Amino acid sequence: MANDQNSNENSASDTPGNASDSPETADTTSATQSRPPAAEVAGASTPSNPPPAADPLSAMTSERDKLKDQLLRTLADFDNYRKRSRRDEEAAKHRGREDVLRELLPVFDNLERAATYAKTSADAKAIGDGIGMVLKLFEDAVQRLGGQRLKSLGQPFDPNIHEAIQQVESAEHAAGIVAVELVPGYQLGERLLRPAMVAVSKGPASAEPAPTGDDDTKQN
Incomplete structure (x- = not known):
């Protein structure tokens, strides 16, 4: 009777279906124990103190x-x-x-x-x-x-460079011609320094009509 009991115990210990002695079960347990939690994995990829946003x-x-x-x-x-x-x-x-x-x-x-x-x-x-x-x-x-004296005498009157002081009768110069240069004018390049002061001719003096016999008769 004792021999049968020992034989059964030995048979039970040698049974290959025992879960505690299976190699697959041991590997699964080891892998489960070595795998870190999901929270730890997520925390490893995210910095604990992110930089503040730019102001x-x-x-x-x-x-x-x-x-x-x-x-x-x-x-x-x-x-x-x-x-x-x-x-x-x-x-x-x-x-x-x-x-x-x-x-x-x-x-x-x-x-x-x-x-x-x-x-x-x-x-x-x-x-x-x-x-x-x-x-x-x-x-x-x-x-x-660089200055230059203006030529005015005998030139047509030009209000841009001449300043007419007066008009005079002149037998030598036609009307509108400078007959007398009183003060000379000067220019520097194209710029007028001062105008010439001139007298402008208004032409020769008009001749008075000669007296006629009719005038003498009227006076008498």
């Missing part, structure tokens, strides 16, 4: 500050340019005045000599010749500076 107001403030800085720099550059241009303009004007005075100094020197000579000399011709030389020096100085 649109902060971005706009930064852009505003950048544009303001650029505007201030542009205004400063323009102010420097304006000051530099003003200095250059003043320097150019100063150089222009220097050139004019340098050209006119010899004229004044000769005028002074002529005035001194006129006080000690009674020779009117010599004084006139000296003044003529001074005028020639002045004319040359004006030409070197």
